[in-house]
Amino acid sequence: MSFETAVSGIKASSLSLGIIGNNIANAGTTGFKASRGEFADVFTTSLLGSSTDTAGKGVAVVGVNQTFTQGNITYTDNVLDMAINGSGFFVLNDKGTNIYSRAGNFQVDRDGHVVNAQGAKLMVFKTTQSGAPTGEMVPMKIDSSLIQPKATGAISVTANLDSRALVPTSTWPTDGFDAFADPPTSPAPEMFNSSTSYTIYDSMGNAHVQSLYFVKSDTANEWNVHALIDGVSVGAPTPITFNTAGKVDPASLPLEIDISGWQPLDSEGVASGALPQDLTIDLSALSQFGNDFSVNNIAQDGYTTGQLRGVEVGDKGVVYARYTNGQARALGQIALANFSNTAGLQPLGSTAWAETFASGAPAIGAPGTAGLGMVESGALEESNVEVTQQLVDMIVAQRNFQANAKVIQTVDTVTQAVINLR
Numbered sequence: 001m002s003f004e005t006a007v008s009g010i011k012a013s014s015l016s017l018g019i020i021g022n023n024i025a026n027a028g029t030t031g032f033k034a035s036r037g038e039f040a041d042v043f044t045t046s047l048l049g050s051s052t053d054t055a056g057k058g059v060a061v062v063g064v065n066q067t068f069t070q071g072n073i074t075y076t077d078n079v080l081d082m083a084i085n086g087s088g089f090f091v092l093n094d095k096g097t098n099i100y101s102r103a104g105n106f107q108v109d110r111d112g113h114v115v116n117a118q119g120a121k122l123m124v125f126k127t128t129q130s131g132a133p134t135g136e137m138v139p140m141k142i143d144s145s146l147i148q149p150k151a152t153g154a155i156s157v158t159a160n161l162d163s164r165a166l167v168p169t170s171t172w173p174t175d176g177f178d179a180f181a182d183p184p185t186s187p188a189p190e191m192f193n194s195s196t197s198y199t200i201y202d203s204m205g206n207a208h209v210q211s212l213y214f215v216k217s218d219t220a221n222e223w224n225v226h227a228l229i230d231g232v233s234v235g236a237p238t239p240i241t242f243n244t245a246g247k248v249d250p251a252s253l254p255l256e257i258d259i260s261g262w263q264p265l266d267s268e269g270v271a272s273g274a275l276p277q278d279l280t281i282d283l284s285a286l287s288q289f290g291n292d293f294s295v296n297n298i299a300q301d302g303y304t305t306g307q308l309r310g311v312e313v314g315d316k317g318v319v320y321a322r323y324t325n326g327q328a329r330a331l332g333q334i335a336l337a338n339f340s341n342t343a344g345l346q347p348l349g350s351t352a353w354a355e356t357f358a359s360g361a362p363a364i365g366a367p368g369t370a371g372l373g374m375v376e377s378g379a380l381e382e383s384n385v386e387v388t389q390q391l392v393d394m395i396v397a398q399r400n401f402q403a404n405a406k407v408i409q410t411v412d413t414v415t416q417a418v419i420n421l422r
Helices: 002-025 387-419
Strands: 035-042 058-066 073-075 082-085 089-094 097-101 121-127 133-139 154-162 194-201 207-216 222-229 232-241 256-262 277-282 287-289 294-300 308-313 318-323 328-334 336-338 346-349 352-354 363-365 374-377 379-381
Touching (some): 002 387, 089 352, 154 194, 154 207, 194 294, 222 256, 308 374
Parallel strands (some): 082 379, 154 277
Antiparallel strands (some): 073 379, 089 121, 089 336, 121 328, 154 294, 194 207, 207 222, 222 232, 256 277, 308 318, 318 328
C-alpha cells in the first residue's frame, strides 16, 4: 500500500509540474487563462465504513480548472485588436458552431469577414446605419466597395445680412443668368450686396456649386434672395422680411426656397444624365444686424460616392466604417457572451472554449450590459499567468515529487530488509 500511496503522490506532482509548465509556456499568449490542478485524498473504506486505524491510500486528481481573472491590457496600433475589460467572451463562429475566446487579435480575410488566426468569424449584432442594434447576430463583414452617393435634398443656411447695406445700383435682370449662354452671363458686383456658395450633389454623386445672392430692396428690412446652380439661375427670387429686432418675420416662417425639378448639367451645360431633383433651402436662421455679412453655418444632406478609409470601434462595441466622403456607417455591435460557471467551459486550444452542460448556456449581450465588460479597440488582453507564482509553485511540486520518490525508496529498503530475514 505504501508503494501505491507514493506512486499516486508522484503522479499528482507530475501533473502539477505539467500544468505549471503549460502556464509558463503560455505566459505570452494573448487571452490565455492559467490552470491549476485540484486534488483530493483517497481513504480506505470497507463494507462497514472507514476505519479509524487505517492509513489513506494517497491522492487523486479531482480536476484541472482554469482561472478566468482579468489579464493586463496592452495597446497596439491595429484597430481590429480588441480587448475585453471585464467579464465576457468574444463569440466566434467556427464552421457553423459558436465558440468563445478572450483573444481579440482579429484580422480581415479575403471575403471581408473579421476572423481570428484560425479563421473563426467574429459575431456581431446587426445595426442600423446610425448604430442602433437590431438583435440579430451575424458574422462581422467589412465591405470595401464604394458606397452609393446621395443626392442633396435639404439645405440650411445660417448667416447675417448687414442692416447698414445700401440698395444696389443695378437691377437684377428678370430672366436671371446663364453661364452656358452665348455669350455667358453672370451677376455683376453692383447687382447684389453679398453672396455665398456651397457644394451640392446630384443622384450620381457629381458635385455642383450652388450660389445664393442677397439683394437689399427699396423697402426697409426687406431683401431678395436669388439662387444659381453652376452659374444658371434656378427658381424665382425669394423675398425676406425682417422685423425691427433683426430676425426673420415670424409670420413668414418657415422661410424656404423651393426648387423643383432641377436638371443637373455637366461641364458643357448639357444634361448629365442624373435624375431631376427637388431642393429645399431653409433660410429661417438668417438675421439682419448692424454687422458685416457673415455665414455661420451651411449644412446639406447630400454626399458623393466614398471609398472605405478606416474602421473604428467604440467602447460599447459598435464598429463604424469611415469613408472618404466624410460619411460613417455602423457595421455591427460586438456580441459578448457570459456563463454562470466559466470553470465548466471546455478548452479547445488556441485560447478558445466551448460551452458544456457544466458551464450552462451562454448569455449573449452587448458590451456594458448585464455585467458584461467593455471593449477596448487597439488593445489586447495579456495572459493572466503570474510567472513568479508559477516558479514558486514549481519548487513546491518538485519538492513533493522528491519526497514521494523518497517514500518509495524507503519502503523498498524496508521490504528488502524483511525479505532478508532468516
